[in-house]
Amino acid sequence: MADAAGAIFALTNNHVSGGCSYTDVNFPIVAPGLLDVRPNGHDPFTLGHHATVAPWTSGIPDNVDVTANIDAAIFRLKDAAAVSSMQRTGYDTPLTTIAPVPGMVVRKIGRTTGDTSGMIVAQAVGFVPVAMEVSQFRGTIYFDNIYIIQGAGGQPFSDRGDSGSLIVNTDAAGQKHATGLLFAGSGDQSLTFMIPIDKVLGHFNVTLVGGHNV
Numbered sequence: 001m002a003d004a005a006g007a008i009f010a011l012t013n014n015h016v017s018g019g020c021s022y023t024d025v026n027f028p029i030v031a032p033g034l035l036d037v038r039p040n041g042h043d044p045f046t047l048g049h050h051a052t053v054a055p056w057t058s059g060i061p062d063n064v065d066v067t068a069n070i071d072a073a074i075f076r077l078k079d080a081a082a083v084s085s086m087q088r089t090g091y092d093t094p095l096t097t098i099a100p101v102p103g104m105v106v107r108k109i110g111r112t113t114g115d116t117s118g119m120i121v122a123q124a125v126g127f128v129p130v131a132m133e134v135s136q137f138r139g140t141i142y143f144d145n146i147y148i149i150q151g152a153g154g155q156p157f158s159d160r161g162d163s164g165s166l167i168v169n170t171d172a173a174g175q176k177h178a179t180g181l182l183f184a185g186s187g188d189q190s191l192t193f194m195i196p197i198d199k200v201l202g203h204f205n206v207t208l209v210g211g212h213n214v
Contacts, residue, residue, distance in 0.1 A: 001206040001207065001209055002207055003204075003206050004205065008080045008209060009048075009051060009074040009077065009204075010029075010047070010048055010083075011074055011166075011181070011200070011206075012072075012073055012163070013072060013163045013164045014053045014054065014056070014070075014071050014072055015071060015183075016164050017073050018073035020137035021053050021056070022134075022137055023050045023053075023073075024050065025051065026050060027049065027050040028046045028050075029046070029048045029075045030044040030046055030047060031044065031045060032044055046078050047078060048075040048076050048077040048078050049075055049076050049078065051075050051076045053072065054070035054071070054072040054073070054204070056068075056070065056071070056141050058139055059142075061127045061142055066142040066143070067145075069141060069142065069143050069144065070195055070199060071130070071141070071143065071181075071195065072195065072200045072204070074204055074206070080212070081213065083212075083213065084213040085209050085211065085213070085214060086214055087109040088109050088114075088115070090109045091109075092210045092214050093178070093208055093210045093212075094175075094177050094178050095207075095211075096208075097177055097197050097198050097201070098171075098177035099179070100169075100179045101120065102122050102123060102147075103119065103120065104119065104169050104179065105118075105119050106118055106120060106179060106180070107167070107168055107169075107170070108157070108162070108166065108167045108182060109165065110161070111162055111165075112161035113156060113159050116151055116152070116157050116158065117151070117157075118150055118151040118157035119149065120148070120149055121149065121150050122147070123145070124145075124148055127144055128142065128146045128193060129142050130142075130184045143195070145196065145199065146193050146194065146195065148191050148194075149167070149192040150190065150191060150192075151190075156185075156189035158182055158189070158192045159189055160185075162182055162185075163182060163184070165181075166178055166180075166182075167180040167181065167182055167194055178197045178208055179196070180194035180196055181200050182194055183195055
């Protein structure tokens with residue numbers, strides 16, 4: 001993603017790099033993530049530094065306004081020349097967006113389950129409670145305007161660790177468009193929850209970046 005000044009950022013979830021709003025600004029974001037560091041594995045390196053989160057409000061909808069809650073965070077890349085806009089080896093990040101609708105076929109490339117396809121089966125009615133737990137925070141956050149995805153062929157569309165994946169749709173002409181940001185799923189992996197990407201980009205006032213070191 002890029003802001004109006006052309007600075008390039010990476011997008012993920014608040015609960016991934018933002019520490020559920022407790023990560024200090026300029027805190028190093030490393031890859032592999034510390035939870036993935038293993039003996040004889042890849043040494044972690046600093047990918048970037050935490051910039052900001054889309055803040056959320058804790059509490060039940062009867063008590064507080066949760067309509068603006070978004071599970072999203074961005075961090076400034078340490079060296080933009082060292083990264084690519086490619087979604088692994090699958091496809092480049094699309095520059096355009098499309099509003100999600102039930103029945104839309106979607107695809108994502110994630111850290112845990114890799115390249116998967118599925119369908120948006122519904123827009124959630126009312127507020128969706130999601131349990132969040134990191135070292136600094138534990139609680140339930142309610143989200144509005146959430147879309148629900150089921151994986152193709154009875155397979156999970158996502159699993160733990162896929163949070164922050166960009167969800168895309170391919171139109172009849174073969175052009176890909178970003179439609180959502182993956183942020184949660186059901187405990188049995190049968191459902192994946194998505195935030196519309198336009199809501200995320202609008203909050204941070206950024207645009208998608210494609211064709212970068214492809």
